[in-house]
Amino acid sequence: MDFGHYDDERREYVITRPDTPLPWINYLGSEAYFGIISNTAGGYSFYQDARLRRLTRYRYNGVPSDAGGRYLYLRDDADGTFWSPTWQPTKTDLDAYECRHGLGYTTISSSFAGIEASTRYFVPVGENLEVWDLTVTNTREDAAELSLFSALEFALWDANDDATNFQRNFNIGEVEVVDGVIYHKTEYRERRDHFAYFACSEEVTGFDTQRRFFLGPYRGWDAPAVVEEGEATNSIAHGWAPFGSHHLRLVLEPGERKRVLFVLGYYENPRDRKFDPPGSEVINKEGVLPIIARQLDPAHVDRQFAELGAYWDRILGTLQVDTPDVHTNRMVGTWNAYQNIVTFNLSRSASLFESGVGRGIGFRDSNQDLLGFVHMVPERARQRLLDIAATQLDSGGAYHQYQPLTKRGNDAVGSGFNDDPLWLVIAVVAYLKETGDWSLLDELVPFDNQPGTEAPIEEHLRRSIGYTLANLGPHRLPLIGRADWNDCLNLNTFSEEPGEGFQTATIRDDTVAESVLIGGLFVMAAEEMAAIAQRRGHGDEVEEYRRAAHRMRAAVDEHGWDGNWFRRAYDAFGEPIGSASCAEGQIFIESQGVCGMAGIGLEDGRLARAMQAVNERLATRHGIVVHQPAFTHYDPRLGEISSYPPGYKENAGVFCHANPWIMICETMLGHGDQAHDYYLRINPSAREDISEIHRCEPYVYAQMIAGKDAATHGEAKNSWLTGTAAWSFVAVTQWILGIRPEHDGLRVHPVVPSSWDGFTVTRVFRGVTFTVTVRRTGPGGEVTLRCDGAAIEGDLVAVPTDRDQVAVEVEIG
Ligand code: GLC
Numbered sequence: 121m122d123f124g125h126y127d128d129e130r131r132e133y134v135i136t137r138p139d140t141p142l143p144w145i146n147y148l149g150s151e152a153y154f155g156i157i158s159n160t161a162g163g164y165s166f167y168q169d170a171r172l173r174r175l176t177r178y179r180y181n182g183v184p185s186d187a188g189g190r191y192l193y194l195r196d197d198a199d200g201t202f203w204s205p206t207w208q209p210t211k212t213d214l215d216a217y218e219c220r221h222g223l224g225y226t227t228i229s230s231s232f233a234g235i236e237a238s239t240r241y242f243v244p245v246g247e248n249l250e251v252w253d254l255t256v257t258n259t260r261e262d263a264a265e266l267s268l269f270s271a272l273e274f275a276l277w278d279a280n281d282d283a284t285n286f287q288r289n290f291n292i293g294e295v296e297v298v299d300g301v302i303y304h305k306t307e308y309r310e311r312r313d314h315f316a317y318f319a320c321s322e323e324v325t326g327f328d329t330q331r332r333f334f335l336g337p338y339r340g341w342d343a344p345a346v347v348e349e350g351e352a353t354n355s356i357a358h359g360w361a362p363f364g365s366h367h368l369r370l371v372l373e374p375g376e377r378k379r380v381l382f383v384l385g386y387y388e389n390p391r392d393r394k395f396d397p398p399g400s401e402v403i404n405k406e407g408v409l410p411i412i413a414r415q416l417d418p419a420h421v422d423r424q425f426a427e428l429g430a431y432w433d434r435i436l437g438t439l440q441v442d443t444p445d446v447h448t449n450r451m452v453g454t455w456n457a458y459q460n461i462v463t464f465n466l467s468r469s470a471s472l473f474e475s476g477v478g479r480g481i482g483f484r485d486s487n488q489d490l491l492g493f494v495h496m497v498p499e500r501a502r503q504r505l506l507d508i509a510a511t512q513l514d515s516g517g518a519y520h521q522y523q524p525l526t527k528r529g530n531d532a533v534g535s536g537f538n539d540d541p542l543w544l545v546i547a548v549v550a551y552l553k554e555t556g557d558w559s560l561l562d563e564l565v566p567f568d569n570q571p572g573t574e575a576p577i578e579e580h581l582r583r584s585i586g587y588t589l590a591n592l593g594p595h596r597l598p599l600i601g602r603a604d605w606n607d608c609l610n611l612n613t614f615s616e617e618p619g620e621g622f623q624t625a626t627i628r629d630d631t632v633a634e635s636v637l638i639g640g641l642f643v644m645a646a647e648e649m650a651a652i653a654q655r656r657g658h659g660d661e662v663e664e665y666r667r668a669a670h671r672m673r674a675a676v677d678e679h680g681w682d683g684n685w686f687r688r689a690y691d692a693f694g695e696p697i698g699s700a701s702c703a704e705g706q707i708f709i710e711s712q713g714v715c716g717m718a719g720i721g722l723e724d725g726r727l728a729r730a731m732q733a734v735n736e737r738l739a740t741r742h743g744i745v746v747h748q749p750a751f752t753h754y755d756p757r758l759g760e761i762s763s764y765p766p767g768y769k770e771n772a773g774v775f776c777h778a779n780p781w782i783m784i785c786e787t788m789l790g791h792g793d794q795a796h797d798y799y800l801r802i803n804p805s806a807r808e809d810i811s812e813i814h815r816c817e818p819y820v821y822a823q824m825i826a827g828k829d830a831a832t833h834g835e836a837k838n839s840w841l842t843g844t845a846a847w848s849f850v851a852v853t854q855w856i857l858g859i860r861p862e863h864d865g866l867r868v869h870p871v872v873p874s875s876w877d878g879f880t881v882t883r884v885f886r887g888v889t890f891t892v893t894v895r896r897t898g899p900g901g902e903v904t905l906r907c908d909g910a911a912i913e914g915d916l917v918a919v920p921t922d923r924d925q926v927a928v929e930v931e932i933g
């Protein structure tokens with residue numbers, strides 16, 4: 121079944137029927153004010169933190185699904201017919217429907233009974249608000265007398281409290297309505313200095329701010345009493361459920377078109393100037409009124425929308441490709457890059473699978489997200505690194521997560537995920553290679569946000585390395601702690617209590633269970649640290665890091681190699697996991713990928729054997745599964761991984777995040793066909809044709825695709841917020857297309873499918889635009905480069921200091 125298609129020229133995904141298999145969402149906002157919006161206008165908004173500053177309410181896992189959003193209702197006042205121009209919530213059988221998800225905006229258009237309506241939702245760059253830009257057109261032969269209602273439900277700020285603490289919350293709701301602007305000010309009377317406002321560009325004939333009056337008793341969003349009646353009640357919320365609805369009357373002559381703007385925003389007043397007059401309980405609107413006035417000016421809105429386009433053009437302009445494969449082109453050039461920015465902004469906080477109240481910013485997650493982001497907005501990547509490093513502990517360990525609003529480590533989850541600190545090294549190195557900005561290493565940042573503990577970033581990295589070295593197990597491999605990259609491989613908790621957190625349960629003893637994955641990651645990180653020390657002139661450290669890497673490599677060689685692939689771990693009894701000797705879980709993807717990327721086994725043929733084993737045992741047409749055989753029973757010695765039914769999530773699902781590691785290893789072996797084949801198996805665009813099976817959005821990666829042991833093999837879940845985005849981007853751009861930042865310049869070493877005659881890449885690197893033109897003349901073993909016409913040695917192009925354009929011609933021989 122066909123649900124939509126790409127419009128590559130406009131960088132939009134066009135959804136052509138509203139009843140997609142799941143709500144297909146987009147994100148609004150780029151820096152502080154964010155929202156998610158589905159193809160039928162469902163979703164919610166928040167300022168900075170999806171948990172602590174929720175503006176509008178959304179009911180996760182509701183029935184019917186995706187209820188609550190940015191709704192409009194149109195009503196024909198002649199006969200009382202009403203409908204939603206975004207299909208939900210009335211689900212009227214529209215005569216035409218189209219949703220265009222673009223970069224930072226969504227436009228939903230429809231036609232019903234001769235009335236066309238098109239609404240563009242977006243957040244202007246640099247503003248803490250969203251605009252709903254509606255155009256209604258009468259295509260009838262007669263004049264139309266219409267009522268238009270807006271409708272949204274305010275959340276009482278803390279989304280978790282909002283969904284649970286009814287005994288208090290039903291009493292505290294407060295609003296003001298002045299000149300048609302609805303102000304939501306719950307808790308403003310006491311400790312909050314912020315409020316929300318919902319304004320309309322046209323004269324309103326009425327409003328509602330109490331949900332009960334708008335919907336009517338025992339009614340849902342699909343048939344609100346006020347809409348049915350055609351008359352707002354001018355309700356003022358006192359407690360219960362503060363709501364925002366404007367009622368407008370529109371008379372449209374045949375062919376006439378009317379534009380109406382709605383603005384929903386967030387505003388904070390200085391604490392000592394909250395009220396006007398002082399001492400009253402009335403919001404001081406001095407600061408917000410000019411903003412509202414500006415935002416309701418159509419010319420200003422048009423300018424802002426143009427700026428949003430320019431913003432994205434500038435960001436995506438840093439890397440554009442033209443290859444023989446359309447799926448590669450559109451993902452790399454637009455959608456994968458866009459998803460990288462979204463994951464960078466939101467980590468794992470707010471999507472249709474992440475409710476915004478759980479995890480904040482993940483330490484390992486955000487470090488990895490940065491790998492796909494750093495070339496686009498390096499200044500923000502830099503700030504993120506400083507924020508993350510400030511949640512590192514002085515032991516070198518790290519908080520697993522932190523809250524974006526407070527930037528403080530999350531005590532509920534704590535630390536002890538022993539791979540976490542090493543990802544900081546990987547991310548900082550990516551920043552250094554991209555920007556050449558070595559001053560980052562001298563920035564002073566505290567440990568655990570404690571004033572007085574400030575140390576340079578370089579020292580933070582040393583502690584990361586030191587943390588692994590201080591936590592080695594019986595095979596001299598790194599202890600796994602609570603878990604490594606696979607949060608669900610919990611070898612030390614032995615949980616038997618229903619509902620106990622697998623990641624937070626008491627650890628019995630963590631001096632035995634070891635991770636081969638962390639071993640590989642350590643080799644990578646320690647070698648990068650040696651290169652850093654070299655450049656910083658710390659000679660003795662260079663040797664220390666090299667020796668540490670060498671010793672770890674030896675431990676992996678001796679205890680991490682199973683004969684045909686890398687083992688995964690050792691459990692709390694010192695027994696191997698991911699070994700041919702195991703009954704289940706004999707081979708895992710992660711250690712093949714990470715040890716391979718560290719170059720272990722590359723020279724002596726072991727990596728090639730491991731890749732062969734991955735291909736034979738783990739690869740499916742829907743991607744590469746985590747391990748085989750799947751675990752058939754819950755085993756407290758393994759933890760959450762064995763809690764999932766076989767084929768789902770970490771129990772042998774296609775955990776897409778780890779797939780690009782295998783693609784990278786295949787390119788290291790020179791296998792361009794295999795690498796790109798794996799790339800396409802999880803590439804959303806390449807899976808568009810099987811949307812009925814895949815079910816998630818066909819324009820972004822999902823965390824998981826059900827594996828071959830699952831009843832629904834091929835079905836995706838957890839779209840949008842996943843490390844798959846950054847890693848797929850790294851695999852395809854840096855390793856398959858082969859354009860890779862290094863400390864000394866840009867490496868150009870493509871390993872592409874044999875059927876490709878060539879391709880071009882435009883890459884802005886340290887302020888210089890590299891135009892790379894690749895031509896195939898042979899099977900692919902050799903790469904020769906010419907730089908501005910002159911042949912160069914090797915495959916590394918230095919960054920010129922005297923010009924801002926370089927033409928690189930590449931021959932694949
Ligand atoms: C989730 C987590 C990530 C973890 C992965 C594998 O994506 O966000 O931290 O590495 O699962 O368990």
Ligand code: GLC
Pocket residue numbers: 607608623760769
């Ligand atoms: C759950 C998820 C896993 C995620 C973890 C984060 O275990 O299955 O994917 O990484 O939670 O805490």
